[in-house]
Amino acid sequence: MYTLRLYQDYVPANIECRQIESQHSILYVLRGGAEINGEAVAADQAVYCKDSFFIKTAEMDAVIWRWEIVREEAANTYLEGGPVQSKLAISRKVQMFELTSRSKWLFRLDCIYGNLGSTGLHSHPGSGIRCLLEGNLHVRGVIGECSDNTKTGDAWYEEGSYPIISTTYGDEPAAFLRGMILPVEYDEYPDTAMWIEGEKKVQSSWKNYSQQVIMLR
Structure with a gap:
């Protein structure tokens, strides 16, 4: 069995972290900058790493x-x-798929931004961990996990097959990242929401940071 995990790290300037072994990782630099496997990654950029990675900072701290x-x-x-x-x-642990050794999946990190209002009831063809960048987002469903996310770094999980409604309160739009596991055929599709009841009422935009077809081992 496999799990999807989200870590949040603060790395001060001029630090070299030991190498980390991990089957499949996508790293997003929230603030500052870092070298990840020797590649310079600035703020608001992401990089996919297979098997292992190491992080090194120079003059800037990194989140x-x-x-x-x-x-x-x-x-x-x-x-x-x-x-x-x-x-x-x-x-x-993702419930909607049987993640088995040698199975292939699309591993994607994307962003929903300018998100304002309330969605209709909707689901997704894949599951994932979300993390709030700005604003607020409140998630409700009959089954699965509900959450109230109000500050940067608040994280929640959405089981894609469980229908939910997401709502922002007030006039400030929300932005959040989504680390998702999807069937490989969705590599050609942007936002994946499937509307179940009512029309899409929320305003939002979409940005893809990184995606990779992976094979589990």
Whole structure:
């Protein structure tokens, strides 16, 4: 069995973290900048890593969010090195798919931004962990997880096959990242929401940061 995990890391300037082993990871730099596997990644950029990665900072501190797909029994992968702060924000086992060794999936990190209003009842063809960038978002469903997300870094899980309604309160639009596991055929499709009841009433835009067809081991 496999789990999807989200870590949130603070790496001060001039730090080199030890190498982390992880089957499949997407790392997003929220603030600052870092070298990830030798590649310079600036703020609001993301990079996919297979098998392992290492992080090095120069003159700037970095805040990094990383989504990982690993076997359920795999140990948590906290960054280490000097005054690094590393925490597991959320970990979930996907229920709507049977994630098995040698199966292939689309691993995507995207963003919904300018999100204002309330959706109709909708579902998704894949599941994933969301993380709030700005604004607020309140998620409700008859089954599955409900959540109230009001500050940057608040994380929640959406089981794609469980219908939900998402709502922002007030006039400030929300933006949030989605680390998702999808069937591979969705590599050609942008936003994946499937509307079940009523018309789409929410205003929003979509941005794709990284996606990769992966094979689990």
